[in-house]
Amino acid sequence: MGNLGFLFTAYSVVWVALFIYLVSLAKKITSLSREVDMLKQKAEKSE
Amino acid sequence: MNKKSIEPLYLLLLIVTFLLMGISLYLIFIVTPTERTMGEVQKIFYFHVPSAWTAFLAFFIVCIASIVFLKTGDAKWDKLAGSSAEIGILFTTLVLITGPLWAKPVWHVYWTWDARLTTSFILWLIYIAYLMLRSYTADSERGARFAAVFGIIGFIDVPIVYMSIRWWRTLHPSPVMAGNEGSGLAPEMVRTLMVSLVTFTFLFCILLMFRYKVAMLKSTVDYIKSKMDS
Numbered sequence: 001m002g003n004l005g006f007l008f009t010a011y012s013v014v015w016v017a018l019f020i021y022l023v024s025l026a027k028k029i030t031s032l033s034r035e036v037d038m039l040k041q042k043a044e045k046s047e
Numbered sequence: 048m049n050k051k052s053i054e055p056l057y058l059l060l061l062i063v064t065f066l067l068m069g070i071s072l073y074l075i076f077i078v079t080p081t082e083r084t085m086g087e088v089q090k091i092f093y094f095h096v097p098s099a100w101t102a103f104l105a106f107f108i109v110c111i112a113s114i115v116f117l118k119t120g121d122a123k124w125d126k127l128a129g130s131s132a133e134i135g136i137l138f139t140t141l142v143l144i145t146g147p148l149w150a151k152p153v154w155h156v157y158w159t160w161d162a163r164l165t166t167s168f169i170l171w172l173i174y175i176a177y178l179m180l181r182s183y184t185a186d187s188e189r190g191a192r193f194a195a196v197f198g199i200i201g202f203i204d205v206p207i208v209y210m211s212i213r214w215w216r217t218l219h220p221s222p223v224m225a226g227n228e229g230s231g232l233a234p235e236m237v238r239t240l241m242v243s244l245v246t247f248t249f250l251f252c253i254l255l256m257f258r259y260k261v262a263m264l265k266s267t268v269d270y271i272k273s274k275m276d277s
Contacts, residue, residue, distance in 0.1 A: 001151075003085075003087045003152055004087055006091070006151060006152050007088050007090055009148055010144070010149065013141070013145065013148075014094050014141050017137065017140070018137075022254065022257070025254070025257040025258055029257065029261055032261065032264035032267075033264060036264060036267050036268055039272065039275070040271065042275070043271060043275055
């Protein structure tokens with residue numbers, strides 16, 4: 001691998017890792033927010 | 048901060064970070080001159096150093112949040128510490144990947160057990176252990192206190208990593224800023240590095256806000272479930 005290959009690989013790794021982490025956090029926030037709403041509704045009904 | 052007020056803040060931070068990222072990449076690849084000895088591969092520096100800075104910042108927050116948690120007993124600080132540690136590990140991992148990719152064409156080896164590399168690897172292991180300790184003792188007040196103490200003690204390695212290239216003779220380059228006489232960077236390189244550092248700090252803020260929100264939502268889910276069970 002030449003100089004540019006190492007440079008490209010390093011930047012790609014950083015971008016891909018950060019993107020995957022950001023997307024996974026956003027997905028978790030969405031699913032947990034839904035779960036909170038659902039549980040709140042369930043709790044209200046049972047009261 | 049309620050749900051309605053935090054969303055525009057996320058959006059604003061995201062926009063600013065994306066703009067800064069664009070500016071950083073423009074400066075790195077278009078404006079900043081290529082280093083004479085190492086060539087293009089030296090440009091890894093502009094992501095490698097900010098990743099290390101962000102990791103240090105994250106572990107500093109773990110340390111401060113852990114101290115406040117031990118003082119106040121407020122679980123929010125414990126969640127902040129756990130969230131920051133996870134992001135710190137992410138950025139330390141990036142340092143440990145980008146470093147060898149830079150080292151191979153320059154030193155002709157991906158890895159060598161010199162002081163800077165070894166202490167950085169130990170730092171990564173310390174906070175992996177910290178997260179493992181947290182996950183094995185989830186939802187336990189005592190476990191959170193153990194983790195807080197671990198988070199504070201673990202931070203001792205951060206100044207050791209920083210000072211390692213000053214204290215020991217290493218293969219890793221000497222500090223280019225605040226280093227010995229004769230060391231230093233061209234002004235264009237310093238400017239690009241500064242912009243990259245600011246960009247990564249913004250990125251860290253966004254990731255921390257997202258990760259903290261996940262931690263808070265998880266604890267809300269657990270709280271409602273425990274209320275429903277009882």
